[in-house]
Amino acid sequence: MTRELTCIGCPMGCALTVEVENNEAVSVTGNTCKIGENYARTEISAPVRAVTTTALTAEGIPVPVKTVGSVPKDKIFEVVAHIKRTTVTLPVKVGDIILDNAADTGVAVAATASMDN
Amino acid sequence: MREFELVIIGGGPAGMAAAIAAKKQGIDDLVIFERGDRLGGILNQCIHNGFGLHTFKEELTGPEYAERYAQQVYDLGIPYELGTMVLDITPDKQITVVSRQRGAETVRARAVILAMGCRERPRGALGIAGFRPQGVYTAGTAQKLVNCEGVVPGKEVVILGSGDIGLIMARRMTLEGAKVRAVVELMPYSSGLKRNIVQCLDDYGIPLMLSHTVIDIKGKEKLEGVWVAAVDEHNAPIEGTEEYFPCDTLLLSCGLIPENELSRSAGIELSPLTSGPSVDESLETTVEGVFACGNVLHVHDLVDFVSEESVRAGENAAEYIKGKPSSPGTPVAVKPGNGVRYTVPSRLYPESVTDCVHIRFRVTAPVKGAAIVVSCGGKELARKRGRIFVPSEMIEVILKKEQLAGLSGDIEVRTEEAAK
Numbered sequence: 001m002t003r004e005l006t007c008i009g010c011p012m013g014c015a016l017t018v019e020v021e022n023n024e025a026v027s028v029t030g031n032t033c034k035i036g037e038n039y040a041r042t043e044i045s046a047p048v049r050a051v052t053t054t055a056l057t058a059e060g061i062p063v064p065v066k067t068v069g070s071v072p073k074d075k076i077f078e079v080v081a082h083i084k085r086t087t088v089t090l091p092v093k094v095g096d097i098i099l100d101n102a103a104d105t106g107v108a109v110a111a112t113a114s115m116d117n
Numbered sequence: 118m119r120e121f122e123l124v125i126i127g128g129g130p131a132g133m134a135a136a137i138a139a140k141k142q143g144i145d146d147l148v149i150f151e152r153g154d155r156l157g158g159i160l161n162q163c164i165h166n167g168f169g170l171h172t173f174k175e176e177l178t179g180p181e182y183a184e185r186y187a188q189q190v191y192d193l194g195i196p197y198e199l200g201t202m203v204l205d206i207t208p209d210k211q212i213t214v215v216s217r218q219r220g221a222e223t224v225r226a227r228a229v230i231l232a233m234g235c236r237e238r239p240r241g242a243l244g245i246a247g248f249r250p251q252g253v254y255t256a257g258t259a260q261k262l263v264n265c266e267g268v269v270p271g272k273e274v275v276i277l278g279s280g281d282i283g284l285i286m287a288r289r290m291t292l293e294g295a296k297v298r299a300v301v302e303l304m305p306y307s308s309g310l311k312r313n314i315v316q317c318l319d320d321y322g323i324p325l326m327l328s329h330t331v332i333d334i335k336g337k338e339k340l341e342g343v344w345v346a347a348v349d350e351h352n353a354p355i356e357g358t359e360e361y362f363p364c365d366t367l368l369l370s371c372g373l374i375p376e377n378e379l380s381r382s383a384g385i386e387l388s389p390l391t392s393g394p395s396v397d398e399s400l401e402t403t404v405e406g407v408f409a410c411g412n413v414l415h416v417h418d419l420v421d422f423v424s425e426e427s428v429r430a431g432e433n434a435a436e437y438i439k440g441k442p443s444s445p446g447t448p449v450a451v452k453p454g455n456g457v458r459y460t461v462p463s464r465l466y467p468e469s470v471t472d473c474v475h476i477r478f479r480v481t482a483p484v485k486g487a488a489i490v491v492s493c494g495g496k497e498l499a500r501k502r503g504r505i506f507v508p509s510e511m512i513e514v515i516l517k518k519e520q521l522a523g524l525s526g527d528i529e530v531r532t533e534e535a536a537k
Contacts, residue, residue: 006315010170011419011510013311049316052165052178053292054264062267064164064180073320080292094184112164113180 005043009035016040047073052112053080055088055098063088064112065098071105078103090117122438123147124212124226126203126379129158131411132232133186134424138431139230140193144438149190149197150214156190156197157183158234160420162261165285167312171421182420203233206383208404228406228434231380231394232427235373235412237282243371245277247334250341256282256370260289269293271366275343276300277331279307279314281418281509283370288317290366297323298362301345303330303352306483308372308509310418330354331367340365373416383407390459391415397444398465398474399433400426405443408434415461415477418511422477429475445469449493449524454531456480456487458508465528467521474516478530483507487532489514494526506532 001021007014012032018040019027028040042048048070054062071079082103092098092111099109123144125132128151136149155161160168163179170176173185190197201216210229215221237255254262254270260282262268274290276283279302287297300318305328307314318325326345332354333344347358375393377385386403388395393414394402401408410430411423437443446468451460460478476491484506491499491514499514506512514530 006311008312008316011167011310011312013315049320050166050176051292053289054164054267056267060267062264064178064264066164066166066178076292076320094181112178113161114184 003044005040007031007036007039009033009039018044020044049073049076051076051079053083055083055086055109055111057088057090061090061115063090063092063098063115065109066112067102067105068097068108068110071102071107075103075105079105079107079109083109090115119222119224121146121148121224121226123228123230123434124210124224125149125230125232126206126212127151127158127232127234127411127413128153128156128197128199129232129234129411130160130183130186130420130423131234131413131427131430132158132230133183133190134427135230135232135408135410135431135434136195136197137186137189137193138428139435140195142432142435142439144435147195149195150201150203150212151197151199152202154199156187156199159257162257162264163285164264165289168420171419172424179420186424203379206379206407208384210383210406228408228438229383230430230434231402231407231409231413232411232430233376233379233413235375235416237369238372238374240369243277243369245331245334248337250334250336250339252336252340252365253334253367254369256280256286256368259286259366259368263289263293269295271295271364273298273364274366274368275331275345275362275364276368276370278302278370278372279309279325280370280372281309281313283368284309284313284317286368286370287323288321290368291321291323295366297321298364299324299326299345301326301329301331303348304328306507310509332359334367335361340367343367373412375413375416377413380409380413388459388463390453391461393461395463396461397448398462398470399436400430400462401433401437401443406434406437408437415459415511418509422511422513426475426477442469449521450527451476452527452529453478454529456482456484456532457489457530460530465521467518467524470518470521472518474518474521476514476516476528476530477511479508479511480506480532481508484532484534487534489530490533491516491528491530493524493528496524498528
């Protein structure tokens with residue numbers, strides 16, 4: 001089976017053609033770098049995404065956060081829900097971990113801005 | 118009256134990069150005026166990732182990218198004044214500013230860098246029928262509400278325009294629990310990046326309706342829904358294709374316009390093609406000693422290219438302050454030809470080029486299997502091939518100084534179809 005994908009590794013958005021057998025990518029063409037090949041392989045077998053959203057302080061001030069690495073695509077909503085249940089205390093620095101293990105993915109969540117209280 | 122060698126208007130990515138570059142060239146008497154309450158500009162509300170791949174070789178979020186530059190501003194001791202709004206610039210570089218700390222004040226500058234960014238095209242510029250109910254926002258306003266104020270403006274959303282902010286907000290509103298019914302795009306192609314269509318729409322099953330537009334808005338006090346219709350090749354709605362979408366929120370992502378009220382007051386010539394100042398190869402405007410960079414000059418798709426351009430503006434402003442003559446000799450015009458919408462710069466002075474010239478432009482419509490050709494008086498200066506060129510991606514061609522010797526006539530940038 002052949003699948004057409006658009007690489008999301010960078011803004012170039014290469015059009016990838018992937019030969020798929022038994023839920024595995026056996027060949028990838030159309031990519032201009034290694035990122036495209038890796039993207040196609042995980043996208044076919046177990047797609048993942050980095051998640052960005054906001055966590056709130058007790059006063060309701062949003063603090064921008066991201067997952068440190070990618071989480072399974074089908075866990076995105078659980079990860080966001082877990083982040084929303086977490087209260088952040090200011091001040092925070094960029095990179096401060098606000099959650100060690102988001103929705104049992106094993107992936108941490110970090111603040112992406114430094115904010116004073 | 119306070120006097121500065123260099124005043125930078127705007128503390129976003131363009132202003133910060135320009136200030137850092139000028140400071141590194143030895144300009145110590147400078148200041149950044151920023152109207153917001155922190156440095157970083159629009160990046161502070163762009164909490165998604167995808168920034169910095171070129172500059173830092175890693176994928177950062179907007180606030181992280183901003184903070185890396187802000188940290189350099191702090192480390193280099195570059196003065197900046199927050200909550201400070203520039204109201205007016207005169208052609209002789211007197212700048213009227215107002216702030217809570219200092220009230221209204223006029224300062225004088227030897228050189229100015231314009232880095233005010235851009236703004237979104239508002240509803241009034243789109244000509245959509247209907248009342249003016251609550252619930253219609255530009256995508257960037259909604260982004261600020263959600264990401265900076267912690268307020269989600271609605272539960273059922275239609276987005277008009279498939280620019281990147283609209284795509285990003287489709288995902289953002291979905292993650293915040295809203296239902297995004299559709300993204301409606303007038304053109305037969307999206308004006309956003311392909312990766313954003315995949316990871317913001319396809320991932321969440323949000324339909325992208327190309328060649329469609331919003332023809333009517335229902336609701337008087339509060340938005341109740343929108344009518345969407347297909348359009349023909351002249352962008353006119355096709356009768357019989359109307360479809361009603363109930364929604365409490367309509368987000369507009371219909372293009373960005375460089376913010377040039379100040380440039381106009383300074384008597385700077387604006388390009389009708391970019392809506393930004395017309396500049397030469399040093400990014401100097403038609404007013405001597407006033408430079409422009411970033412989205413105030415032309416709207417960029419990647420902040421990395423803003424930073425890179427702004428370094429050149431900062432360095433060139435420093436050279437000007439140190440006494441390099443402004444615009445020597447006769448300029449050569451740089452013009453968009455077939456298939457190209459605009460070029461920046463729009464003129465260049467071959468004599469004052471130190472090393473090379475960066476020409477940036479966009480195509481008018483997607484072209485496949487074409488080449489970009491830069492020529493002057495029948496002589497080909499550069500050729501760039503690509504599988505596909507699209508209007509949403511800015512293209513750059515670099516010409517070396519040697520190539521500019523003895524040119525006569527205009528430089529033209531055009532697309533050329535490949536031989537069949």
